[in-house]
Amino acid sequence: MKIKDFLKETNGSYILEKVLNKDKTWLFLHDDLEVPKEAVEILRKVKSGYPVEYIFEEVWFYGDRFYIKEGVLIPRDDTEVVLERAIKLINEKCKTKSEKCKIVDCCTGSGVIAIEIAKHTNAKVIATDISDTAIEVAEKNIALHNVDVEVKKCDLLKCEGEEIKADILVSNPPYVENSWQKPNVYEPDLAFYGGDDGLDIVKELILKAKDLKYKAAVIEIGYNQKNLLSEFLKDKAESFEFFNDLAGNVRGIEIIF
DSSP: OBHHHHTTSTTHHHHHHHHHTOOHHHHHHTTTSBOOHHHHHHHHHHHTTOOHHHHHTOEEETTEEEOOOTTSOOOOTTHHHHHHHHHHHHHHHHTTOSSOOEEEEESOTTSHHHHHHHHHSSOEEEEEESOHHHHHHHHHHHHHHTOOEEEEEOBTTEETTEEOOOSEEEEOOOOBOTTOOOSOTTSOGGGTBOSSSSOHHHHHHHHHHHHTTOSEEEEEOOTTOHHHHHHHHTTTOSEEEEEEOTTSSEEEEEEEO
């Protein structure tokens, strides 16, 4: 296969740039060359459904490059709106405090949200996850970006028998209904499924944050969970507001306790 034909494939340019260590301009100037067998094999694997991010152990989020590997959820672009909402809330709520605000990024996965919050706010950030693989990946990314984020292995907000107290909770938790069929079988079930309606973990986080006297929370949710969550939150928050992603679908909720 020639380079010019390979470039027509989804992820074709990215695969060749990585395999050949060349940029797009070089590829277009040499598009009559044969594609190396390694690239063809990678494309075959990607077409079968294996994530290209896992192959090259790299993912881009909020303009930054992060390490990723199998066993950890691949960050989605849509989560950037959740991050931006969290950064805005943190900077608003914490600007009058004499000491640093304490933020918990629960279900941190690869750590991308915690790391970007550390970069764009003056908060003290703690990242938690129950997965050993996620903890390992998050720690590597924290070192890669040279930010001050503390990582803890926890069951949601409970770490070694103690609950974490903080000012603001941020989370992209598992929120998919158990009946949903994952299009990508290679990502971990632990990062997706949240009970029959998908809200088991979301609700538990909200109740824990309220009980621990968190001031606010920003949580990613599913596009179809607005009504169920509105009913649940009626007597549990001072106020709450849903917000959409760039496609106009409900993507998250901001809660003031």
